[in-house]
Amino acid sequence: MADVTALLAERLQAAFDALAPGADPVLRPSDRADFQANGALALARQLGRPPREIADAVVASAQLGDVCERVEVSGPGFVNLVLSRSFVERSIREMAADPRLGVERTGTPERVVVTYSHPNVAKEMHVGHLRSTVIGDALCRMLEHLGHEVVRENHIGDWGTPFGMLIEHLVDVGEETAVAELSVGDLTGFYQAARESFDRDDDFKERSRRRVVLLQSGDPETLRRWMVLVEHSICYFDEVYAKLGVLLTDGDIKGESYYNPMLPQVVKDLETAGLLVEDGGALCVFPPGYTNREGNPLPLIVQKSDGGFGYAATDLASVRDRVDVVGATRILYVVGAPQAQHLQMVFEVSRMAxxxxxxxxxxxxxFGSVLGTDHRMLRTRAGTSVKLVDLLDEAVSRAAAAMAERGRDAELSREEQQSVATALGIGAVKYADLSTDRVRDYVFDWQRMLSFEGDTGPYLQYAHARIRSIFRRAASETTSAEEAGADLRTGEGSTLVIGTPEERALGISLLGYAAAIAAAVDESSPSKLCAYLYALATTFTAFYERCPVLRAPDEESKQSRLALAETTARVLAEGLGLLGIEAPEQM
RNA sequence: GCCCCCGUAGCUCAGCGGAUAGAGCACCGGCCUCCGGAGCCGGGUGCGCUGGUUCGAGUCCAGCCGGGGGCGCCA
Incomplete structure (x- = not known):
């Protein structure tokens, strides 16, 4: 087992179970040792015995001889654990030999629906979509890596009253003009022009209303025009997704229109279940515990008084679809914080039904909002919301400029430069988004996120590229080093010796990889993986500074350090990959 | 008015109920003829306030203060 945390937890659990079945060992990384178990303190009251005595009993009974070189009670009753050198060496050797780097597939695979991104047809994608798309993408990659079956869903806004207005605008400007506008990604212009006509022109407004009715009733010509809007918007979304480098495809799209035919049945079944209440002409469900401004029960409006369906109906239909048709065992909604109450109510009503x-x-x-450096919602100078494509293009051009400034671009071909600039720029934006606790708002700061210092994407990419550079050099210097590199990848004949404190620190850090992914997935928090990778990279830098690799004192040490470096590079590349961030070999 | 989220160093952020609360940036001072200096080492009483729970609270609970968001027919 290459997951050290899991192994220690298992061994300690047995020792704690002997004292009090099911007691939590409270295993944590420690400043004073490699790990510490704090469970004895919590058990003291329950067992009516001094905590140190309990800790002593744990130390006496725990089977840790093959794992730890030191297990001792400290302070009021902490059990400090220091891994043995041979165990660390053996574990890293196993990890290096494992194509999965010690990350085991789950024993209980689930079918997880992850719904994210959610752009609206004929409307621009903005920074809000960035967060949902990037976080959702990272969650999908991590879940899949652990062996879960992931079903991505992109619940695009492709139905409802705005389409009356949008289709009428399409009719007015002509399809060719409309398609041209949508194709170049001028979705804002198209939408705003439609909106303007709607607000200004009563005749247009009336046509729009009639058009909604035609759309709802399935009028073929109306549907065809609707499809023109949808298809061209999807093409545009795909361009943005390609720039972003996310997994979403057209096949993942399940928009509002997909659920539309199911809505009457949703209403019917809620009625049959006796959950539906008419209030002010609208059909509502009142889940307990929700109140409005006046302290009255707060409804989830399923059908509006004009007969149209609200988005609650669509969300309810999507729950049913995901459970009954898709067969989900878990559903993750990657949606902004403002929707919290709405979704809680949808979940509650779904349970009731x-x-x-x-x-x-x-x-x-x-997730929270993206703020500008002025701590207000990120906006353009003109005060409009920032187009996602503009932001991504700027990221790449800033990255290219940064490369040129450092003169690092000379060694690379034009194509390579472009590819690295893309990896750096997009990676910087994604990492900045993923590395902070998602529930908080975060400040979008170009200078900081593109810096090669500190907790940034480029810093991690650089750490990776620098390790690869050791191997390029090794290959050009001697053939034995190259062979060593190949051996390491297969795990055959690799030596691994932990001598210096820096080697040990790096080794222990490497062994935390599996636990980091587990934590990130358990809490749906990519930032946990980011924090791990950053700590690994800084630990590697300290190692790199003090422990010459290619000029190691002896051949055994050299092979060992190559193995540590190689494994670090693999963890960095794979870890970044799980976040949806590229790790170029050279930059 | 009610509900949700947030409040940690000058700035941006980590801290899964555990020991002396940590990074990065910025600032100051050192180091390094060395595998990519995009480096290394050193320099810091800061958990919004007040209570409570606990052997132990930045973390949990209550109230308050401050910021953001939501609260019946937009999605």
């Missing part, structure tokens, strides 16, 4: 069984978890993976 029996559409969301107790065994199926529905989780709102909420």
């Amino acid at each position: 029996g559409w969301l069984p107790a065994g199926v978890g529905a989780v709102h993976v909420l």
Whole structure:
């Protein structure tokens, strides 16, 4: 087992179970040792015995001889654990030989629906979509890596009253003009022009209303025009996704229109279940515990008084679809924090209606806003919301400029420069988004996120490229080093010796990889993985400074350090990959 | 008015109920003829306030203060 944390937890659990079945060992990384178990303190009251005595009992009974060189009670009753050199060496050797770097596939695979991104047809993608798209993408990659079956869903806004207005505008400007506008990504211009006509022209407004009715009733010509808007918007979304480098494809799209035919049945079944209440002409469900401004029960409006369906109806239909048709055992909603109450109500009503069984978890993976350096919602100088494409293009051009400034571009071909600039720029934006606790707002600062110092994407990419450079050099210097590199990848004949404190620190850090991914997935928090990778990179830098690799004192040490470096590079590249960030070989 | 989220160093952020609260940036001072200096080492009483729970609270609970968001027919 290459997951050291899991192994220690297992061994300690046995020792704690002997004292009090099910007691939590409270295993944590430690400043004073490699790990510490704090469970004895918590057990003291329950067992009515002094904590140190309990800790002594744990130390006496725990089977840790093959793992730790020192297990001792400290302070009021902490159990400090110091891994043995041979165990660290053996574990790293196993990890290096493992194509999965010690990350085991789950024993209980789930079918997880992850719904994210959610752009609107004929409307620009902005920074809000960035967060949902990037976080959702990272979650999908991590879940899949652990062996879960992931079903990505992109719930695009492709239905509803705005389409009356949008289709009429399409008719007015002509399809060719409309398609041209949408194709170049001028979605804002198209939408705003439609909106303007709607607000100014009563005749247009009336046509729009009639058009919605035609759309709802399935009028073929109206549907065809609607499809023109949808298809061209999707083409545009795909361009943005390609720039971003995310997994979403057209096949993942399940927009509002997909659920539209199911809405009457949703209403019917809620009625049959006796949950539906008419209030002010609208059909509502009142989940307990929610109140409005006046302290009255707060409804989830399923059908509006004009007969149209609200987005609650669509969300309820999507729950049913995900459970009954897709077969989800867990559903992750990567949606902004403002939707928290709405989603809680949707989940609650779904449970009440029996559409969301107790065994199926529905989780709102909420996230905060993107702020400018002035700490207000990120806006352009003109005060409009920032187009996502503009932001991504700027990221790449800033990255290219930064490369040129450092003169690092000379060694690379034009194509390589472009590719590295893309990796750096997009990686910087993604890492900045993923590395902070997602529930908080974060400040979008070009200078900081593109810096090669500190907790940034470029710093991690650089750390990776620098290690690869050692191997390029090794290959050009001697053939034995190259062979060593090949051996390491297969795990055959690799030596691994932990001598210096820096080697040990790097080794222990490497062994935390599996636990870091587990934590990130458990909490749907990519930032946990980011924090791990950053710590690994800084630990590597300290190692790199003090422990010459190619000029190691002896051949055994050299092979060992090559193995540590190689494994570090693999963890960095794979870890960044799980975040959806590229790790160029050279930059 | 009610509900949700946030408040940690000058700035940006980590801290899964555990020991002396940590990084990066910025600033100051050192180091390094060495595998990519985009480096290394050193320099710091800061958990919004007040109570409570606990052997132990930045972390949990209550109230308050400050910021953001939400609260019936937009999605």
